[in-house]
Amino acid sequence: MHNMEGTGRILRIAYCEDETAQAEYVSDMIKNWGERRNAACDVDLYGSAEEFLFEMDEAELFAYDLILLDISMQGMNGFSLAERIRSTDKKVRLAFITADADFVFRGYEVEAFRYIMKPVTQGKLDELLNSVSAQGGMAMAEYVILEVSGQSRKIDKSDILYVEVDGHYTTIHCESGEFTVKDSFKDVLAMLNAGDNTRGADGNTDSADKTGSNVNIFYRCHRSAAVNIDKVTRIGRELCRLKGGQELAVSRGMYEELNRAFIRHNMKH
Structure with missing residues (x-):
């Protein structure tokens, strides 16, 4: 296994969450993980599925190592957004952050990498990011931005x-x-x-x-x-x-x- 610790590579993460406080809380924990691992992280926050799709401008492949999705958002929910992403990009990692356990059983439909149940803790997030980082060397070699x-x-x-x-x-x-x-x-x-x-x-x-x-x-x-x-x-x-x-x-x-x-x-x- 290769990881991204100390390699100079940047772990690029998108987080789609309509609650600003929750988005900033998770973003801070991601940066905390990066500081402890000596791993550079870029976190882009999106307040809705519609904002994410607008910013991506009909992209077919998404320039992220991990996309975190809240499921229960106003407008298009996180699961529907995951289906849109999967319609063109079969490889990008998707992870759901949710308080609704009912969606967990639908994860196979969009090949979800992981689920994190709210409330999010540093430990839960560390486990997810450690797993992404461990696979980072292989994933980074698959595409160029x-x-x-x-x-x-x-x-x-x-x-x-x-x-x-x-x-x-x-x-x-x-x-x-x-x-x-x-x-x-x-x-x-x-x-x-x-x-x-x-x-x-x-x-x-x-x-x-x-x-x-x-x-x-x-x-x-x-x-x-x-x-x-x-x-x-x-x-x-x-x-x-x-x-x-x-x-x-x-x-x-x-x-x-x-x-x-x-x-x-x-x-x-």
Whole structure:
């Protein structure tokens, strides 16, 4: 198990609660947990389900490690909000904070990570956050958060086919669509590999985990593009083919390492 204690990573939490005093009380306890664990925490408070959805602006994936939901809110309740979230994001952790035990038995419908019954205590919250933190290393490696059209967007790495230079910007080509960001190609490539025992941002320098196995995901196929090695179906000296049939050029200098990475990856699967 990996945890986030002392790693410099930030645990991002959203809490949707219509009682201001309760929201601030829980937020303070989360920060208290972070101080004791030497773990940085960002807590965003939302006063209603409608406010949360408005701020997310129809996001399909949610840029949080944990979303805490009060069930009994005015307007849309927490369970209905959980159903909305699950309709597009199957992975983000959801936890309910509630005084109504009747909803506990419906948790399987939205794959709730945990329930906390009110009144919330530091001990109950610590147990939840310790569990999230223990899984944090794995979860953080699954997505990257980038600014798209002025808003933070959580992009699932497993959805990405390839990234390429687009003038002064970088375009991320996903199975679900395309996103252009202002970050440089070099910086985007570094962020995409940041959860995977990263290689140097300047190129395809092999790196290995403690077992000696290479764990990188994104490799340059030529100077201006990098592919998700999991999406590559065939590699030639001039072209590589991706799932869906799209082909990208392979430069002479990148071929050997890209081919080695492709072979290693498929031997592990």
